[in-house]
Amino acid sequence: MGAGHGHRLHYHGHSPLHRAPAHLKLLGLLGFMLVVVATPDHWFAAFGAYLLVLLGVVALSQVPPTYLLKRMVVEVPFVVFALVLPFVAYGEQVEVLGLSLSRPGLLAAFGILATATLGVLASLTLAATTEPQALLAGLERLRVPSLLVQIMSFMVRYLDVVTGEMQRMRVARESRGFSARDPRQWPVIARSTGALFIRSYERGERVHLAMLSRGYTGTMPEHGGHR
Amino acid sequence: MHVPDGFFDAPTSIATGVVAVVAIGVSLRGARRELDDRTAPMAGLVAAFVFAAQMLNFPVGAGTSGHLMGGAVAAVLVGPWTAVLATSVVFVVQTLMFADGGITAIGTNITVMGLATVVVGYGVFRGLQAVLPKRLALVPVLAGIGAFASVPVASLLFVALYAVGGAAPVPLDTLTTAMVGVHSLIGIGEGLITFLAVAGIIAVRPDLVRGARPVLAERTLEIRTETTGATA
Secondary structure: OOOOOOOOOOOOOOOHHHHOOHHHHHHHHHHHHHHHHHOOOOOHHHHHHHHHHHHHHHHHHOOOHHHHHHHHHHHHHHHHHHHHHHHHOOOOEEEEOOEEEEHHHHHHHHHHHHHHHHHHHHHHHHHHHOOHHHHHHHHHHOOOOHHHHHHHHHHHHHHHHHHHHHHHHHHHHHHOOOOOOOHHHHHHHHHHHHHHHHHHHHHHHHHHHHHHHOOOOOOOOOOOOOO | OOOOOOOEOHHHHHHHHHHHHHHHHHHHHHHHHHHHHHHHHHHHHHHHHHHHHHHOOEEEEOOEEEOOOOHHHHHHHHOHHHHHHHHHHHHHHHHHHHOOOOOOOHHHHHHHHHHHHHHHHHHHHHHHHHHOOOOOOHHHHHHHHHHHHHHHHHHHHHHHHHHHHEOOOOOHHHHHHHHHHHHHHHHHHHHHHHHHHHHHHHHHOHHHOHHHHHHHHHOOOOOOOOOOOOOO
């Protein structure tokens, strides 16, 4: 496959975690997070232990912690929700720094923050140590329906192409003096969305014809089988 | 705004996971009817389109902006089965490759933001299409109404799930009012953008809009015989 299709989160490396089979990493992540989600909120020590395990895995992966930390911003909207919880939740009220807070709300806020943080960090570690192609092969090994994996691999393959097309449309709009400030500019952006759909759809048709002309019968050839 | 791990308890996450798996399984069969052996490349490209469209920001004013969720618009453009597959694939890729949304919440994300928006958006669209006159100009309007309805209904589903398996005992009436209120506003944006985008596509390639096919099928070929000016 050509250059430039590595996804934005992947961090190139040769650690044991990078070399581990993708399907084992996927199962590991799922199992780990199911255990974390099933842990009652007040088992504070357990969450500490999970964090230590996870930090050990991160250390093993040799991905710089700052690389992962910067990408944890996706969590922010739910951090806000968690911070609001103690003020709005029911239950016994406790005084903290002169504020009346709900005890179950505080506990739930801790649970959400702890679990979501562990989840984001663990998912980031998977994404940073696994190439998209390996991830797709791992899903295939886990008996995810082949058609679904094919759809996913086409999406991953053309993601940069389609977003690149969108960027070029934006450059074209802005080089003609367009700037989007309020809803009055929506018709223009919406027409770009429409054009992007037409281009994506027609590209899909061309890809399908190209596949047919190479003997596609509904199943993909084995990955890297005969090279 | 993808649901992270731990937002819902384990039984709720597993239950929505089962719903998502069943929906994807049924859609895999349904999409073969919509697209036959073109399913893999077409649904893949539609998924890439939905992903890209979610990155396209629509300014609301005062420096804030929103973006399309895309479930309803995808359903009108390519049919509900393909739309379920495309949106589900988008969530799986966002979870596994972009760490956006928790892996245990993947079923919840697919059910609430993919399945529910597609079902409601397409249901409203087809329901209105059945009772209203079949006019091409109406297709974008109905698509917009469907997209508008899909957002608050999806937020209601979120509240219902929260009532069953949420992390903290929050007063549900307040949560319902806040969520549905905010998402009705978001829905207006979703509806308007969907209307404008579908209208733009219908102007150039009406044949690509699957929801317009019943309308296009009713058109008959019109041969105009009277000639004006140049006669040959």
